[in-house]
Amino acid sequence: MASLDRVKVLVLGDSGVGKSSLVHLLCQNQVLGNPSWTVGCSVDVRVHDYREGTPEEKTYYIELWDVGGSVGSASSVKSTRAVFYNSVNGIILVHDLTNKKSSQNLYRWSLEALSKDSSPTGIIVSNGDYDREQFVENSVPLLLIGTKFDQIPENKRNDVLTRTAFLSEDFNAEEINLDCTNPRYLAAGSSNAVKLSRFFDKVIEKRYFTRDPSQMQSFTDRRRFNFKSFHND
16 A cells, blocks of 8 residues: 555645545544644545546545645745645645635635745735636646535525535636535535545546646736625625
8 A cells, every 4th residue: 555656635725614624534534523723734645546446447545735824824824835835736625615705715725826826915906806717727626625514504505505606617626515524425426425536536637647747837927816706795
């Protein structure tokens, strides 16, 4: 098992959205009993069967890098965080479905990592103008995961899911909404489990079966950005 090929996947999002609980659930298939704040970065490993059930099936390690902090952190914290963004093969963007601000901040998180820019706030301009093509051109696979689905009142779920659908479209990524305290949301054969497996397969394909897979798309020379999906309802 020690000789397995591996890929590196960042897990990004605001503090308190449940990244550590999510990573523990993905890697240990267990609920994290006493989550704590992540300082710096915490790494856990998931074993994944690429193209399971086909002649091309092969087992890989998925390294999940849970990056702590927030987009409002001091510049020194952002500079330190930038070292975790090297040689990234995929990104899981995590937001709290009950906190619209955490969803909005995913744009900054993604551009901080994809451009390796320690000052993501520089991407925001007046009038909230956002160029969706920045993510269309991105070659790093993205997955959007919304947490605390169980805490959304039944009468507000349609509105929340409509809002997150815009996020999914903007990032050109599939979305999974779940409760990190309930493993059934990722039960084998469920639509969420299928999406997760498909994402990891895509990450592996980009890393091992495409040309020059180690290169990340850079957005450092593109600054037009917008939060259209988050205008007040």
